[in-house]
Amino acid sequence: MKKAIVVGGGMTGCTWAHLLSEKGWEVLLLEGDKILGGGCRTMHYGGHPYTFGPRHLFTDKAHIFEYYDKYVPQRRLAHYLLTYVERDQEFYSYPIHHDDIARMPDRDEVQAQLDNRGDPGAAKNFEEYWINSVGEILYDKFVRHYSKKMWQIEENTVLDDFKFDGKGVGLSEGSHEVRPDIFISYPISLGGWDDYVDMCASAENVEARTGVFVSEFDLNKPAVKVGEDWLECDLLVSTISPDIVLRHAYGELNYIGRDFIPIVLPCKQVIPDPTFFLHYAGQETYTRIVEYKKLTGYQSEQTLIGLEIPSTRNKLYPYPIKAEQARAQKYIDEIRSDKVLSVGRLGNYRYMDIGLVTDEALQKIDEI
Numbered sequence: 001m002k003k004a005i006v007v008g009g010g011m012t013g014c015t016w017a018h019l020l021s022e023k024g025w026e027v028l029l030l031e032g033d034k035i036l037g038g039g040c041r042t043m044h045y046g047g048h049p050y051t052f053g054p055r056h057l058f059t060d061k062a063h064i065f066e067y068y069d070k071y072v073p074q075r076r077l078a079h080y081l082l083t084y085v086e087r088d089q090e091f092y093s094y095p096i097h098h099d100d101i102a103r104m105p106d107r108d109e110v111q112a113q114l115d116n117r118g119d120p121g122a123a124k125n126f127e128e129y130w131i132n133s134v135g136e137i138l139y140d141k142f143v144r145h146y147s148k149k150m151w152q153i154e155e156n157t158v159l160d161d162f163k164f165d166g167k168g169v170g171l172s173e174g175s176h177e178v179r180p181d182i183f184i185s186y187p188i189s190l191g192g193w194d195d196y197v198d199m200c201a202s203a204e205n206v207e208a209r210t211g212v213f214v215s216e217f218d219l220n221k222p223a224v225k226v227g228e229d230w231l232e233c234d235l236l237v238s239t240i241s242p243d244i245v246l247r248h249a250y251g252e253l254n255y256i257g258r259d260f261i262p263i264v265l266p267c268k269q270v271i272p273d274p275t276f277f278l279h280y281a282g283q284e285t286y287t288r289i290v291e292y293k294k295l296t297g298y299q300s301e302q303t304l305i306g307l308e309i310p311s312t313r314n315k316l317y318p319y320p321i322k323a324e325q326a327r328a329q330k331y332i333d334e335i336r337s338d339k340v341l342s343v344g345r346l347g348n349y350r351y352m353d354i355g356l357v358t359d360e361a362l363q364k365i366d367e368i
């Protein structure tokens with residue numbers, strides 16, 4: 001039986017372990033933390049289940065929704081995101097919606113800038129892209145400060161790798177409802193994604209070991225060092241940051257993280273339906289507030305919200321900066337071979353949500 005080692009037991013690593021097991025591989029899944037699931041693991045505060053960030057599935061690919069629905073039955077959710085713009089003392093829809101402009105005190109200036117917008121295609125950086133897309137005032141209200149605090153940068157002009165996926169760009173018009181071909185969902189079970197992770201870890205011929213932080217790799221064999229032993233395999237699947245795999249040969253890759261503050265409030269619900277998280281686009285220290293019971297379905301007279309504050313204490317979001325992407329790519333090119341994969345959000349050094357890491361796994365597994 002062919003043997004695979006999967007490093008990292010988040011959603012990416014667990015999905016790979018499961019898919020490899022289904023293809024008849026023997027899999028050793030190694031996770032540095034004490035528990036599997038990475039950022040999608042369900043934690044509890046005041047009895048309320050929650051994850052670090054919303055972690056809902058958001059995909060336009062029916063097969064991804066069906067994949068998860070099969071293993072962890074999903075509750076479809078309606079959602080639209082609201083952003084608080086302190087200078088207007090208003091919550092507006094996000095992506096910026098044309099209807100909201102009529103409610104803005106400076107609507108005439110906003111409209112004049114929209115009428116004279118530049119060409120987003122000609123933009124050289126994130127800031128120019130947004131100003132060319134929606135004008136200076138809307139950029140200022142919705143994007144400038146949010147982005148600066150999100151990435152902890154002095155100016156948004158440093159963000160020069162800004163390939164958008166269309167979810168959050170420009171001005172939306174028409175219905176506020178989510179398009180019916182978009183699947184927004186969360187596991188029905190109060191265990192959230194844990195049931196999926198646990199199913200992957202207990203799949204046939206999968207051995208999951210937690211508390212094993214891997215820092216030594218032999219990419220030629222391939223093999224990884226665990227304790228004093230080198231463990232060899234036919235296929236190594238790395239879902240971790242590529243700089244760790246090559247012992248930071250080209251320097252440590254930069255990421256921005258989040259501090260997370262859970263707060264229980266003495267009321268059943270705080271954020272009006274159908275929204276389950278809010279953005280704060282101004283000088284506040286936090287970027288986002290999530291109300292968890294709307295995702296998890298937890299019933300309580302109280303509600304749990306989570307505040308997210310950008311931080312350098314953990315490594316979560318790869319920087320959309322070309323020089324950093326190029327450095328990461330140097331690592332990735334050196335790691336990848338027919339026996340070694342570097343996959344997922346960290347392995348690609350690219351923000352990928354649950355749907356995207358799963359889609360990558362489902363596509364690549366067929367090539368193995």
Ligand SMILES: Cc1cc2nc3c(=O)[nH]c(=O)nc-3n(C[C@H](O)[C@H](O)[C@H](O)COP(=O)(O)OP(=O)(O)OC[C@H]3O[C@@H](n4cnc5c(N)ncnc54)[C@H](O)[C@@H]3O)c2cc1C
Pocket residue numbers: 007008009010011012013030031032033036037038039040052053054055056057058212213214215239240241244258316317344345346352353354355357
């Ligand atoms: C704050 C936040 C909120 C998010 N919200 C959403 C959302 O609402 N919807 C959505 O679709 N996506 C969301 N995402 C993204 C999505 O959850 C992840 O991309 C997806 O879960 C894939 O995770 P992963 O396994 O690649 O990474 P992770 O979950 O980070 O897992 C990586 C794992 O590798 C382990 N590890 C790292 N280094 C080593 C090592 N050397 N040895 C052994 N183990 C190691 C870590 O401990 C961790 O468990 C969010 C991401 C963040 C950061």
